[in-house]
Amino acid sequence: MAISSTRPNTLPALRRLLIVGSGGREHALSWGLRRCPSVDAVWIAPGNGGTSAQQVSIAETDAERLVEHCRTEAIDLVIVGPEAPLAAGLADSLRDAGIAVFGPGADGAQLEASKAWAKQLMQDAGIPTARHWAVSSEADALAVLEQVDSPLVVKADGLAAGKGVTVAESIAETKAAIQEAFGGRFGVAGTQLVLEERLQGPEVSVFALCDGERMELLPPAQDHKRLEEGDRGPNTGGMGAYAPAPLLDQDGLEQVRRIVLEPTVQALRGRGIDYRGVIYAGLMLTDDGPQVIEFNCRFGDPECQTLVPLLGPELALVLQACAHGRLDLAPTLTIDNHCSACIVAAAKGYPTATRTGDAINLSITTDAQLQLFHAGTRRDPSGALVSSGGRVLAVVAQGADFDQAFTAAYGGLEQVHFDGIHYRRDIGHQVRTD
């Protein structure tokens, strides 16, 4: 969207919302946005087995039909969950049709869709991040490796569904990852690579809700990317999370705003990009301070499921204000001071050979502090719930401290049954004392 795009003097009424996506993140957003007093209808396209009531069966990349749905149903605000439709320009198509959208255009989505582009922006803006080399041939990549003469992190440039990164332990492993990428492992996403120096430290996710100029930060969250307990096994989309992550206190969060997020929005504006959506900064807290590992152009999943129950009923108005470029007109977003814990239950074989079609039995009773968010689920023709994806669902709970929150979340998970269910029992080990 061009920088000259409109910024109204007042925000229009907000009653009818459409969420685009089908994961746990989108289920959590639909649940949270329904709690906002002015909102009386929330659609989700295409949704999943837990969101059937308000589901619209339109694919998340079908811009034409989504625009049509917005017109027919007089939608006041669209929230786009996943990165692929954002990178493909869905927000641009909706805005061109005069519809308010929370989510960047294809230009801003490059923050996630091209690691080389994002690294260049960080370098230009002086944002702390690992030293990097963008390469587009195997020979160039191997020449960099020879010159640096130490193991590197190898990243496919484009969207690779979280699977495009190898954190190599040795020079031989770095070389193998480079050769594999240029051998076609990531398809077109891997025809350009970013090689990075390897940083050390704990990781934390910070989310900034942006209106193109201003921003509001959510409490930091910590994800658990590996499949197995003890942070072992393959990388996944995320097996659980908790918030607020004590790794970053209020001062730490303000530092991240100052040295990472504000310069990012300024650098985007400098490129003519009016970024209205989430900037998700994946940070590593190194001995030299916070460094950006990656940017994403959307909420994290499962961080979003963890955070939404902590966010006040002003959320819909805050997202709408971002979409209109007028965050200054939004009410203050209240943040509950409880601790929130989220555990993901995955299907047998995830992430390499996911089995689907398992019957799901739920005897869990949710309440104000215990939520069940579906992800890879669907209803079969008889209406029964079956698994349809790798991360099947998540149980989320809030408590006065993390021990209480995790006890409640794991207790809820015991009431969830499907064949082959896999979840980590050590989510939140960093903050639990029991």
Ligand code: AMP
């Ligand atoms: P990304 O998809 O860029 O978030 O990378 C996936 C994971 O790889 C991150 O969550 C980190 O654990 C790890 N990683 C990425 N870049 C680096 C780096 N420069 N140094 C150390 N670990 C990294």
Ligand code: GLY
């Ligand atoms: N949980 C990591 C992500 O959403 O990319």
